Amino acid sequence: MKIGFIGLGRMGYNMVLNLLEHKVKVVAYNRSPEPTKKLARKGAEAAFSIEELVSKLRKPRVVWVMVPAGKPVDEVVSKLLKLMDKGDIIIDGGNSFFKDSIRR
Structure with missing residues (x-):
C-alpha cells in the first residue's frame, strides 16, 4: 500500500518515519520543501505540490x-x-474539533 501524507511538522514527520519503518510506502508533501527532501533521503517518495x-x-x-x-x-x-x-x-490526523471533521 502507498499513502499520501501532507504536513511534515513534528508529528507528521515522525508519523512518516514510523510508517516507513513498518514498510508502508509514503508519498510525502510539506508546504516548505526541506522536510520533504529529508524524508526522501529516508525512503519516502517526494511530492512538491498537493497535485503531484x-x-x-x-x-x-x-x-x-x-x-x-x-x-x-x-x-x-x-x-x-x-x-x-x-x-x-x-x-484528518490533526487536532481538529470533531464537529469540523464531520462537517467536512
Whole structure:
C-alpha cells in the first residue's frame, strides 16, 4: 500500500518515519520543501505540490493530513476534494474539533 501524507511538522514527520519503518510506502508533501527532501533521503517518495502527491497515488487513494486545525485543514481538504474521486479516503490526523471533521 502507498499513502499520501501532507504536513511534515513534528508529528507528521515522525508519523512518516514510523510508517516507513513498518514498510508502508509514503508519498510525502510539506508546504516548505526541506522536510520533504529529508524524508526522501529516508525512503519516502517526494511530492512538491498537493497535485503531484495525488498524481503519484493509485485509486482508491488514501491521503493522511497532519496540518494545524482550522483554516489550514479546510484549505488542504478543499484542494484535495477537487483532485480526488469517490472512494478515495482523506484522514484528518490533526487536532481538529470533531464537529469540523464531520462537517467536512
